[in-house]
Amino acid sequence: MNHYIVGHNERCIGCNTCQAACSNAHKAFGLQSHPRISVIKTSDISVISACHQCEGAPCAEVCPVQVIHHFGNFIYVDEKNCIGCKLCAYICPFGAIHPDGTSISGVAGISVDTPTYSKTISPTLDWEIGVHTVAVKCDVCFFDPQGPNCVRVCPTDAIEFVTEEDADDLSKELRVQAAEVLTQVLHEDASSTSQTGGEE
C-alpha cells in the first residue's frame, strides 16, 4: 500500500508552517521549492490538501513521457525529465499537482524577475524567460529518513503520515465502531419498540 499524508481539520490552525518546511526540505534536496501541500481555508474548515498517492494513479496513466510511476510506497514524479505538459494536473481528482518552475533570476526577496505572463492570469499560459515548468507534488519526503517534514513541524499535530499499519489499525477501529453503533441502534430500536408496546 502507498503511504500518504492526511490532515486533521479540528487541530489545524492554518499557520502554513507545513508549507515552509516542505519548500525548504525539497529545495535542500535539489527539487522544486514550490510547496507540495495546500492549506485550504473556508468559513468552517482549515486543513491541508496534498497528493493521496493513489494506487491506480491517474496522473501516471496520462503522463505521455512516463515520468510518473510507483516508487516504493508512493507515486514519484521525475521532475528532471518532466516535459511540463500539465496533463497530470488536469486529471488529478484532488488538484494535488502544482505546475512550477525555477526562476533563473536568483534568490527571492532580492531577485528581479524576468518578464512574465503571470500564473494568476492563467496557470496554463504562465511563462517566464528561461523557466521550464514541471509537475510538482507530494513525495512524502522519500529522501528524508525522518519522514515527511510537514508532519514533524506541525505545531498542533494536525498532519498524519499514514502507513500500512496505521491504515490497517484505522480500518479495524472503524469496523469495531461501526459494529458498536449498529448494535446500539438495533438495541435502542428494540427497546423503544417494547416500550411503546409494539404498536406496529
Next chain:
Amino acid sequence: MSNSVEEIDDTDLILNFGYNAAVSHPLVAKHYVRARKRGTKVITVDPRIIEAARISDMHLQMKNGTNIPLVNAMIYTIITEELYDKEFVDKHCENWDAFWNTVKNYTPESVEDIVGVSAKDIRAAARMYAEAPTATINWGMGVTHWKQGVAVVRALASLAAITGNLGRPNVGVNPVRGQNNVQGSCDIGCLPNVYPGYQSVTDHEVRAKFAKYWGVPEEHISDKVGFAITDLGHKVEEGVIKAFWCMGEDPIHSEPDSNAMRKTLEDLEFMVSQDIFMTETATYADVVLPATSWAEHECVFSSCDRGFQRSYAALPPFYESLDDWEIISRVATAMGYPMHYENTKEIWDELRDLCPIYYGVTYERMADTALIHWPCYSEDDPGAKYLYADDVKKFETKSGKAILYTEDYEGPFEPVNDEYPLILSTVREVGHYSSRTMTGNCQALATLADEPGYVTVNPADAEKYGIKDEELVYVKSRRGKVFARVRVEDRTNKGCVYMTYQWWIGSCNVLTGHFIAPISKTPEFKYAAVELEPIADQVQAERDLQRDYAELKKYLSDTAAPQDHPYEVEEEVNA
C-alpha cells in the same frame, strides 16, 4: 499578560477578543487547541471568521469597531442579572457609581443594531463568561488599534474585576503582545514615560537612583515624558524634532500614512538607521549602522507573558556589524560619556540592580532555556506566573483597588461614505513578520507569499465590483492608491476588506490615516475608509507590478551597494 501562556491550557473559558492567535502567535494557538481538547469553552469576538472562531462555542461576529458598546452590554447583563462577584467588588474595586452610570445605558437590546449581534447572544456570552469557574480574556490589536482602544482595555479589565477573574491561577486579562520582544522593549524602558522596570521619569527618587548609579548629576537625567513614534510627523513639522535614530524599524511601512512618513523623514535634519538589512526607511538615513541579527548575538527576550529567557549566538557577526549595545556604547563614548561593558551579563546585572521587579532573575537562573516571569524580587523568588496574587494591596493603584472604568461609544475617526464605502482593516499574515525586513529575505517564506499581498473581499462585494479571485485591483483611500491581489473568501465580512502590512508595493499603510488614539498614541489601524478599483487590463497590471517591485528592489540594493565593495575586495584578498 496577567496570566502566563501555559495557563490557557487549564482555564475553563477563554474570551478571545479581537485576537487572531493562529496568525500572530501560532504557538499560543497551540494552547487553544489543547485547552479545547480538555473541554475549555471559547467565545470569540471578531468581525471576521478567524481560526479561533471555527473552534469556538460562540462567535460574536460584530460590526467593525463596536467593541465599546458590546463590552458595556456584557457588563450590563452581568450586573443586572447579579452574576458579578459582590465580595470581590466590595473588597478590591472602586468607582462603582460612575462605572454603573455609564453602563446602565447599554442594554443588550439597545446596542443590537450598532454591534450587529443579537441581544440574546450578547446575554448568553456574558452569562457564559460570568458563570465560568475560571475565565481569561485574551485580546490583541483588534482591541488596541482603535481610537477608544484604551477605554476597551479598561472595560475588559473591569469585566474581569467584577467577576473576580483576577489574581488566581488560570484567570486574568491578557493583551497578547504583537511582536517578538515588544514586551521586552517596554520592560527595558523603550516607552516615553518610564525608565527601565516601569519607573516613572517624573519621579525624583527614581532619577536620583539612576543618576547615582551612572555617576552623573541628576539634572542630566530627563524628567520630561518623551515623544511616541506617532508624534514624529507633527513634531518634525513644528521643528521640535530635528534628528531621528531609528533602530530596527521600517516606519514607512509600519506606521500609518506612508507618504506622510516619507515626507517627515525627508524633512529631518539628521537621521540614523540601525538595522540588519536595507529597508526603504534606511534609504533616507544620513548614517546606516549595521547591527547584528538575533542569530549573531546573545540577549534576553521577554515573552508576551513577562517571562525572561536567554538567547544565544549561533553565528559570528557578519562583516563589520556590531551588537546594538556595542554601537550604543561607542556612540555614548564618542559623545563624551565613557560607556563600556565587557559582555551582556554586565548590562543585565546593572538592570537588576536598578529595577527591583527584575532583581531576582539572574543570568545563572536563566541558563539554557529556563524562563522566569517578572516581578521577581529576590533570587529565591520563583517569579510570578500570574499577577495580583497579593490579597491586601491587590492592584498597583494608590488605594490598591481596581478602578472600574468604561466610557461612551464614539464612532471611528474616518467613517465610510459613498466615495469610500469599504472599511479597510489591517491584519497580519502568518508567513511574514512585521514589515518583512527579515522574512522578505527568506526564500521559503517568499515562495509562500510575495508582492503585492492580498486584499480579502467577501464574495458578495466581489460580485458587486465584478472582481475575481487572484485578480489585481487598486485599493484607494484619501491618502493614496496601491496594488493588491484579490482573495475572495467568506471568512471576510461584507463591507470590509482586510490587508496585511508586510508588503512594500501593496503597502496598506499608504492607505491608513494618521488618526491617533489620545492616551496610547496608537494609530487607528483597524479602520480606514477605502474603495476598490477593478483593473480591466490584467496582463498590463501584472507587468506594472513586476516593474514597480523590480525598481524598488534595485533602488534598495543600489543604495546599499557602496558598502559592499570593500568587503568583496577583502574577501578576495583573504581567499
